[in-house]
Amino acid sequence: MELFKYMESHDYEQLVICQDKTSGLKAIIAIHDTTLGPALGGTRMWTYASEEEAIEDALRLARGMTYKNAAAGLNLGGGKTVIIGNPKTDKNDEMFRAFGRFIEGLNGRYITAEDVGTTEADMDLIHLETDYVTGTSAGGNSGSSGNPSPVTAYGIYQGMKAAAKEAFGTDSLTGKVVAVQGVGNVAYALCEYLHKEGAKLIVTDINEEAVQRVVDAFGATAVGINDIYSQEADIFAPCALGAIINDETIPQFKCKVIAGSANNQLKEPEHGDKIHELGIVYAPDYVINSGGVINVADELIGYNRERALKRVEGIYGTIEKIFAISKRDGIPTYVAADRLAEERIARVAKSRSQFLQNEKSVLSKR
Numbered sequence: 001m002e003l004f005k006y007m008e009s010h011d012y013e014q015l016v017i018c019q020d021k022t023s024g025l026k027a028i029i030a031i032h033d034t035t036l037g038p039a040l041g042g043t044r045m046w047t048y049a050s051e052e053e054a055i056e057d058a059l060r061l062a063r064g065m066t067y068k069n070a071a072a073g074l075n076l077g078g079g080k081t082v083i084i085g086n087p088k089t090d091k092n093d094e095m096f097r098a099f100g101r102f103i104e105g106l107n108g109r110y111i112t113a114e115d116v117g118t119t120e121a122d123m124d125l126i127h128l129e130t131d132y133v134t135g136t137s138a139g140g141n142s143g144s145s146g147n148p149s150p151v152t153a154y155g156i157y158q159g160m161k162a163a164a165k166e167a168f169g170t171d172s173l174t175g176k177v178v179a180v181q182g183v184g185n186v187a188y189a190l191c192e193y194l195h196k197e198g199a200k201l202i203v204t205d206i207n208e209e210a211v212q213r214v215v216d217a218f219g220a221t222a223v224g225i226n227d228i229y230s231q232e233a234d235i236f237a238p239c240a241l242g243a244i245i246n247d248e249t250i251p252q253f254k255c256k257v258i259a260g261s262a263n264n265q266l267k268e269p270e271h272g273d274k275i276h277e278l279g280i281v282y283a284p285d286y287v288i289n290s291g292g293v294i295n296v297a298d299e300l301i302g303y304n305r306e307r308a309l310k311r312v313e314g315i316y317g318t319i320e321k322i323f324a325i326s327k328r329d330g331i332p333t334y335v336a337a338d339r340l341a342e343e344r345i346a347r348v349a350k351s352r353s354q355f356l357q358n359e360k361s362v363l364s365k366r
Helices: 003-009 051-071 093-105 120-127 149-168 185-197 208-218 225-230 269-277 291-301 305-313 315-329 333-364
Strands: 014-020 025-033 043-046 077-084 177-181 200-204 235-238
Touching: 003 051, 014 051, 014 093, 025 051, 025 093, 043 051, 051 077, 051 291, 051 333, 077 093, 093 120, 149 185, 149 235, 149 291, 149 305, 149 315, 177 185, 185 200, 185 208, 200 208, 200 225, 269 333, 291 305, 305 315, 315 333
Parallel strands: 043 077, 177 200, 177 235
Antiparallel strands: 014 025, 025 077
8 A cells, every 4th residue: 555645645744553551442544624624533443354444444534534524514634543453352441541641742732522432431531631622421530421322313414304395395304205214323213203203114124123123112014134225215315334325225205305314325327317317316425424423523512412413403504505516417326525625724734824824924924
């Protein structure tokens, strides 16, 4: 891997390699862009096949957080950490405390949070060494936000209503049939919002108990894992696996809207082009599922649930802006989402550049 060449190609700022022999910590912190503010992004622990694979994942995820935070309207940049190891067998308290000291050494350039393979308890250990961490236990920190699932679901619900308005001319979901793929914590909370508004639910999940829970609570209809794509539904809500918009599934879709919490829903960019050509309204995943990061970001100014929910409601307006850019520029919505983020970063970068130039000109006259 030609590391500097790769970093230059996507304009990464910093890569930090962290090692602690005593605890076994092997961590990589990637900071992509801090134009809007300090980089915020979670810590992932995974059994990577190689160090190079771990570095590539950290860099890829950090860049994704730049776009997510920018599109969400946060004054935060993008970063990410990966820890090499098995989250079930390789964790120890010393590892996360050591990692916390590395974060502290960055002096606020990077703020971490929970991600795949890490927990609230791990964030509490990091917090023993640094304040640059979010998602700690509510009991241990009065400024913590607690379980993010209901807030993330609220953002999905708001984004889905905006997409429904684009597709059907009204944001009312009463009587709409919504096919939900995956009914974990976020999707369950989403189903509750949809049920309360009078939507009809079709659900599937590999966990039969989770499916039954939604059937019992909200009168949902359960279908097989591979049958969810072809349902006669108004809205398809992917809330489980990524890459589920692909060559095999697109011909099966009967929906007018795709809006759900799953990450990386498009298998390839070309699939975003395809559903755009078919007239399916797609709410880009990293925008519609940004309620979680908006929620934890509120911790940075002293968490207030009411304020956080109000900001999450803004996902509705952000999705509307993406649809407007899509129409303005004649591009698919997944491209429009990137453009929204890039335009915001560019505006701030330009204003900062002008400020610095003014300062230099003043100094040169002294």
